[in-house]
Each structure stands twice: as structure tokens, then as C-alpha cells.
Amino acid sequence: MSPPLETILQEQLGLKLPAPLLQKEMQGYCLHSDHLSLHLKGEEDGATYAVNRSQFDAFLLEEARRAGAVVNHTRVTGLEFSPDRVLVYSDGENCSAAVVVGAFGLDDGTCRIFEQSTPYRQPDFLNTVITRLDPGADFLERMGPTIQAFLLSFQGLEFGAVTPKKDHLSINIAGRSVSSQTMLEFLRSAPVQRFLPPHHWREKPLNYFKGKFPIAPAKHLFGDRYVTVGDAAGLMRPFKGKGINSACLTGIFAARTILRQGVLKEAFRDHFYRDCNELTQDLPYGRIVRFLTILTTRFRFMDHLLAIAAEDPRFMKCLFNSVSGHKSYKAIFKETVSVPLGYRFLRQIFHRFILGLPAALPAADG
Template identity: 45%
Template sequence: MHDCRLHDGSTVVIIGGGPGGAACAIRLLRGADARGLRLRVLVFEGKNFNVHANQCVGVLSPPIEEVLTDELDVRLPSSLIKRQIFGYRLHGTRENLLLTGHGATAAMPGRGHATYAVERAHFDRFLLDHARELGAQVIDSRVTGIEFIRADGLDEVRVYSESEYVRADVVVGAFGLDEAMLSVFEEVTNRDGRRGFRRPAKWLQSYLTTLPAPARFQTERLGHIVHAFLLPRACPRIEFGAVTPKGDHILVNIAGARVTSTDLDDFLQLPAVQKLLPPFDPTVINYYEGRFPSAPAHAPYGHRYALVGDATGWLRPFKGKGINTALVTGLRAADAMLAHGVSRRAFTHYRKSCADLLGDHTYGVLVRRLMLMSARVFLDPLIDIGKTDPVMYDALFDSVSGHDSYRNIISRSLKPHLVRKVGMRLLRGRRAHRAHRIRRMKEITVRKMTVRDIDQVLRLDEKITGRPHAAYFESQCDAYIKRAPDTCLVAEHRNHVVGFVLGDVRGWEFASELAGWLEVIGVDPNYQGRGISQMLLRDLFTSFRRAGVAVANTMVNWNDGDLVDYFRAQGFERGEYVNLVRRLDE
């Protein structure tokens, strides 16, 4: 034991059998086997995961699959997945926005970029069983005390529990924010004037509840979307709230530095939340209390000990990604022990390997403070901008989903055009890109398109785009005029066509209801800025209403900011459907 290296027959005690402890055990045993070592790995876990669970939302975010597969050689079975999460809807005071992207919508189990909702107890049991299969000894008992012995030629750790006494080379704390174990580590590592472990000084309180809901209800109300609420105005103590579909139930959770269970009472009564939930009796549902750190711990490692997961405090604010952090810290602590040993100096390699977590924490704290100070002023404008600006959209998605670091989000978002847009929203106090007041030409009239107009329409389209589309318009215009004569219109000035629009009324995929579709609109460049497109759209929407439809759709290239802004000015918003593309040349 004296050289602080792991040898054949060395004993490693892990306190806690959650994801951090199980990952550490799996990595240790696989790494030891590759080095030809026989390690004795003992995992103390007082919970029975068939009965008890760590209180957690249970959402696995990328890169969870890469970590499991590449780092632990563990495949996530589809049977554990309660529901795949395709995106997030971010709710502000008045605005809301559906956020998808970065593979979340396209990934399938096993492809590495998906987000999954799981039953936390089942996931924990799965990982712990895997560690057990590799040779870890799981002891169903709570640890009651620890001693670090460095005297009389001894250098070891002594672990006391409700059932067993163990002498070990190193102890790993994977117990989250368990009050008793935090106190034990603080007491034993700070003896004799040593500056040892101190628990995270700040944390967020959380409360959650589950509501039974049939799968059909969840599909109709929530789909595969997590609804996220940042600092809801009616619940000022709540920093973050969410409604998550879990297959056989819906999970509702809130978090904040000063929240209480009464805030969950109020959150469940918010109209925007009530729309997502089945009827329930608030007097009979169960609440669960928890917390997670919002500041790093002091000295989460030392001579013959290391802490992993929540106890380190190395979680990201808002979207904590606690399971990911537990897995990553657990396996990196194992790597440090195998490669460098179990001394304090050896564990500095553990801290260095977690520099990405620690480095991003500063940026996360900055984002959280900015949100707490100004979210109720800035959030709606940011959501509004995200509806038309891809850079802001990605920043909001990454912030809510945890797909990227705060450092990268900030560096990508500090763009002059975004700063200007935010400033304009705040200064004008209304949505940007609202249609300008313009003077209309009295001589312009709007009427139904006829086949005699097709020749003028195709010449006008070529004038607008600079490319001939004669074959397209000759066939399409004729087909649209025959199928939907009331929604194919031209704007005319002194017997000359100066604008046109092709529309249709039809359903779409997935048995969706009938809706109006704006297919093509064009205005002569010499007549632009005179209200012609608004006249065409006004009459088109009137025809849609007469046809009995309540929604008008169109499709644009998301990266064409000017075109997106134009349609926003006409009242269009980003819709629910996402365009998926499969390249056939790969």
C-alpha cells in the first residue's frame, strides 16, 4: 500500500452504486483486466433499486451513448428507454418556441445523438448489474464511518458500514449530496489541521411529482417534447421548471435556490402547465424533494480518496446533466487511479481530466446570473429572435438541452447582428420586422388567376429570380387554377400582372387537418414596397377562411434570414414540423 499505486489484489471501496459509482467500478475492472491486475472492487449501496430510486428527472442527454459505448463498453438497451425526446419547447411570459436540432430529431437508439427519458431506478440497476457481472462485489449496506490511517507504518483507509468492515487502498465517494456521507468526509479529511473536502457551498433545491397519463394522452398533448419554463413570472422563486413525458406517466419538476413545495403547488396550477397535464387531484399526488449543487466543492480529492458526481459540484447550471457528470467523473477517476495511483498528487490528473467540466462552470455561472437578473425582460425578445435567427435558435436549444458548453454558446452568440436585434426588440417594445406602413397604389387590383395569366406570371417569375421556370409554371399554374381557383391570385396594374400568389387547401402528413398552403408568391421588382404582397396575402387568407381552414402554412429555407423575416412580418411563426433530409450519395 505504501507507494500509493494499485497492485494485484488492491482493494477499492466505492460508496454509492448510482451511475458515478457503477461507472467507476466498470472502468476500474476493465482497465485492471487490460493491465493484468486483479482488483477487489466493493460497492456499498444502501438502496434497493427495485424499490428505491435516486430522485432525478431521468433524461439522458448526448453524449451519453458515446460515453457508455466508447468509454465503458456498455450498450444502452432499448427496453430501458421510456420515450425518446425529440426536442424542447421553451416558454417565456408571452412567447414560446419549439427547439430541435443537433441530431435530436433524427437520431435513433444506438446512433449516439439522441436524448432519452428513462426510469432512473431501472437505469441505475442496469449499470450496477453490469459492474457486478464484471466482478464488483455489491454490498447492500450503508457506510457509517471512514478512517484514514497514516501511522505506525500503515497507510490505508478503513471503511465501516452497517454490515462489514473493510481495509482498503482507496475510497471513492459516489453518494451524491447524501447529508450523512458529506459530513463524514468533511470531518475525516479536515482532521489535524488538514484542509480537506468541503461540500458545495451552493445548491438548487428541487421538487418533482409524477402524474399517471396514458401514452395516447402524452402523444397528443406532449408528443416527444420536454416543455421548459425559465423563471415563470407567476412563480418568482422558480428558476427552472419542466414537464417531461415518460411513457406511462408525466414528470413535473421545478428547481431554484429558494423554492419550496408550495412553489410546485403554484407551478402545477399555471394555465400553460395545466394544458399539458391530465386531470389530477393535488391532494393525493406525491412530491419528492432533492437538490443539486450550483458551486464546486473544495478538495473533492486527496490522499487515498476521490469524490465523483454531484459531490464534486462540477455540474452545469440549469441543465445539470447530472447523470452525464456522474458517468464522466466516475470513469476519469478510475483512469487516474489506474494510471497514476491514489495519492493526492496522482488525483490531480483526475482534476485535469475534468477541466472541461470545471472550465465551463464559470461560463455557466455567468449565464445563470444574467438570467436571474434579466430573464423576465430579455427572455421573450430572445425567444422572438430565435424564431427567425438560426444563431439565436441554436443558442437557445443548446442552453436548454445541454448539447454544447456554455463557453461555446456564448462565443457563438456574441454577434453584432444579434446584439442589434435584441436592442431593437427592447427599444421598440414590440416584435421586430413588423410590416412597415406603406402607401398603396389605388390602381392595383387583386383578382383570381386565369390560364391567360400564366404567360405573364412565368415572365414575371423570370424577372424576379433571373432564371426561367416556364415548364414549371405552365404545368403548376394550370393544375392549381383547376384544383383551387379561389387561392390562385394575381395583382394587376393597368392590365399588367405585377404580382401573383399560388395557394392551396389540403391536408398534410400524419393525418393532419386541412390547412391553407402558400406555395409561391412574387412581386415585380419595380412595384415592390407598395403593399402588393400584403394585398395578395390578405385576399388569399380570406379565401382560406372561406374554405373553413384556420391555419396557413408555407415553407422557406431556414438559412434565408431575409425571407424568414419577410414572412414573420406577415404574421407567420415557426411551426411544429421539422424537415428531415437523408442524403443518397453517402
């Protein structure tokens, strides 16, 4: 959970997160390539916490109930739209609504229901695989509150991360076709091995959790009497997607439009989508960053990017803000581009592709 979520919840919804939800404050990022590691330096604009997602979801659900929402624990099986209402079919009693808000992430079943009933089409996505290790309190204390991010030249792997939570390590990878085998290869790689517990902590078979991460907006993400928010809308940045922030913001924007302007497509287009302007404007820049990152890892140039960042404070700040998600990619581009940085890039390109020289960090950063 990263900034400015606490501010969003307090200022927009009047909610204060209970202290028990905030399991651990994360205090830094370290970026790893195939052969180099670099502690990223930048300015924090708020605290980043490890949280238990199920407890966080339960907290928000209870707050919604306290505000007057009626919660029906039943499975939705279909939607039927008419000019003046939406009929929601379920395994229990049907219900009628003025509007349906799709906050279902990338759940295949609910996506199909929306796609069968509306022009909505699921956003493009990466697959994710998540696992956890329980290394014990001593190991977690030695590891410290640093998120370890990996951009490695693995076939099919776009990024990975090892995050020390309160009582376990959370490990996730993402890519077009990642699998449990990709996860095993990731765990066995030399850069990752440095942050895993001794083998005797890993004798039990690993449990894997498969997920999805949107990388483009959904098609027809709103229409007459329906609107999608969060992952379902696909309004996410690559890498540090800040999914909780996006879900809260788009949910607030959708509710504001529904209450003030109505539930028809024109209202969502003119108000909800306009409110999402900061998210939508950043999407082209995010696509460029993702494309360049894929090229960089494919041609094994990531080591050289870390070497540039170790020498250039401007590019160090760029990597920090990209990995942490503290600034939009549009702002990062404007702050980073410079002639001296261009010369550094040309020098490293010459070293890598003409001279075939390996990259190296200054002694203090190695």
C-alpha cells in the same frame, strides 16, 4: 439520458444499454416564458431518451458486479484515514480500502461523513421538487415526445420542466427555496396548465420528491486517498446538467487515475482534475448564463428573448444548445456573439424598458 452517454458507455466501458431501459425517445424541446412559447430548432448529435433511473442504476450495478466488484448492502457510518489505508465503518463489517470514491450525490448523511473525515465540503446547490402525474396513454400520445422547459418570473423559481415519460408526466422545478407550494403555483400557472391533463386526472394528492442540484464545484473534491465524482463533485452545468454523463465521465477519470497514477492528492490534481478540464472550463460560462437568466426572468425580459430567437437563427441555435446541453456554454458563446444579434437585443431592450411594448412572435411561431 442525453448524448453522448451511449458513446461513453460503449467506447469507455464496453457497455450497450438494453432496449427495455430506453422507455421513450425525446424528439424536441419547447421553451416557455410568461407569455410566449417557442419550439427550439437545432442539430441533434444523438438520441435523447427518457429512462427509469432506478432501472438504469441497477443495470450499472449489475455490470460492476459482473466485472468483479463486491457489493456490500450496508450503511456507511464513518471513515478513518491513515497514511496507508482507509478504514470504512459501517452497520455491518468494517472494511479496509486503498482509496474511497465518493459517488453519493448530495446525500446529507454521506456528505457529513466525508466532511467530518476529510477537507471535502459539499458544493453549492439549488433545491429541486419533483412530482408525477398519470394522465393516461391518450394524453401522453397527444402531447408527443417533446420536453417542455419553463423560464418564468416566479419568485424563487429558476427553471421548471414537464417531461412526458413512457407512462406518466415527470414535473420538476429548481430554485434556492422551492417547496411543495412553489410546485403548486407552478402547476397552476397559465404556461404550464396547457400541458397538464384535465382536472379529474389530478384528484389524488400529489406525491413530492425533494432533491438537490449542484451549481458549483465542491471544495477539496479530492485529496489523499479520496476523490468525489458526479453530483458530489459538483462538476455540473446549470439547467441541462447532464448529470448521468458527468457521473460516468468523472467516474471513469477517477478510476483511470487510481489505476495508473495512484491515490494521493497530487495524482488526482495532476491527472483526474486535468481530465475534467472540459467540465471545469465550462463552469465560469455556466455561472454567467445562470446570472443572466435570473436577471432576465426577474425583469420579465424572457418573452423578448424568445422573440429574438424566432427571428435570428444564430440565437435560436444558442437557446437550443443551452436547453438541450448538446454543446458547452463556452462553445455556445463563441458561436453566438455577433454585431447583428447585438442590434436585435438593443431593439428589444428599447421596446421593453423604454416603450413598454410586449414581445410577440412571428405568426408562424406563435
